[in-house]
Amino acid sequence: MFSKAIVRIPGKSLINGLTDSEYLGVPDYSRAIIQHQVYIEALKMCGLQVSVLEPCEEYPDSTFVEDVALITPKCAIITRPGAQSRRGEVEQIESVLKSEFNNIERIKAPGTIEAGDIMMVGSHYYIGLSDRTNTQGAEQIITILNKYGYTGSTVDLNDVFHLKTGLSYLENNILVVCGEFKNNLVFSSYEHVEIPDKESYAANCIWVNDFVIVPLGYPLSKDKISNLGYKVIEVDVSEFKKLDGGLSCLSLRY
Numbered sequence: 001m002f003s004k005a006i007v008r009i010p011g012k013s014l015i016n017g018l019t020d021s022e023y024l025g026v027p028d029y030s031r032a033i034i035q036h037q038v039y040i041e042a043l044k045m046c047g048l049q050v051s052v053l054e055p056c057e058e059y060p061d062s063t064f065v066e067d068v069a070l071i072t073p074k075c076a077i078i079t080r081p082g083a084q085s086r087r088g089e090v091e092q093i094e095s096v097l098k099s100e101f102n103n104i105e106r107i108k109a110p111g112t113i114e115a116g117d118i119m120m121v122g123s124h125y126y127i128g129l130s131d132r133t134n135t136q137g138a139e140q141i142i143t144i145l146n147k148y149g150y151t152g153s154t155v156d157l158n159d160v161f162h163l164k165t166g167l168s169y170l171e172n173n174i175l176v177v178c179g180e181f182k183n184n185l186v187f188s189s190y191e192h193v194e195i196p197d198k199e200s201y202a203a204n205c206i207w208v209n210d211f212v213i214v215p216l217g218y219p220l221s222k223d224k225i226s227n228l229g230y231k232v233i234e235v236d237v238s239e240f241k242k243l244d245g246g247l248s249c250l251s252l253r254y
């Protein structure tokens, strides 16, 4: 179960965030702000106490707080983003986590890792090797996880941006899968919820205390998840999709 979350309100510079989805257009800032508020309300409905950080204009992608830290029950690990323009975000998040966590670990150069590439399944952490997460980053984080009694393993990615762009763990051995993960033997022991390719964006959804938050506008995926007995909450995150961001990237949950 999770009890808390950290989010950061998007700054006006959000419109300059990194993206490979230019065809979707530039995010509308006022819509993004409203969507972000609704997202916070959804986390609260799931029982979380939400810390809301002020916008940080210096870093356009800083609303995607998930990428810059991994919070485990025993430690917080500050990552080192593969995206050069996001590196400085770590100082901002470290100053926030310092007040709450005694055990703070850090990924060091030349390692890079963004926590959108990390999926937690109990005490095991899957780490996607992507354009943003390299082998050194993965090795460093596995060493840190081992120190706290956790395990980690790497997953090669082919087409997806981050590991959790195409995978979400819903607890109870249930895994939401899309695209390249449908036939990946690494995940064959889980019960799969297959997301159709045309709804691939919905593969990034979040389990929070038996609720599952899904993006608005993906009805087939929503039905598949609610048919499994989860309480489903839909949240519109269309403006964040324009920057390749999904539901999970918008918060740190712990």
Ligand code: CIR
Pocket (backbone or CB within 6 Å): 017, 018, 019, 061, 064, 066, 067, 083, 086, 115, 116, 117, 162, 165, 243, 244, 245, 246, 248, 249
């Ligand atoms: C980026 O390219 O870094 C941001 N525009 C989106 C980050 C999305 N994060 C995530 O999937 N965990």
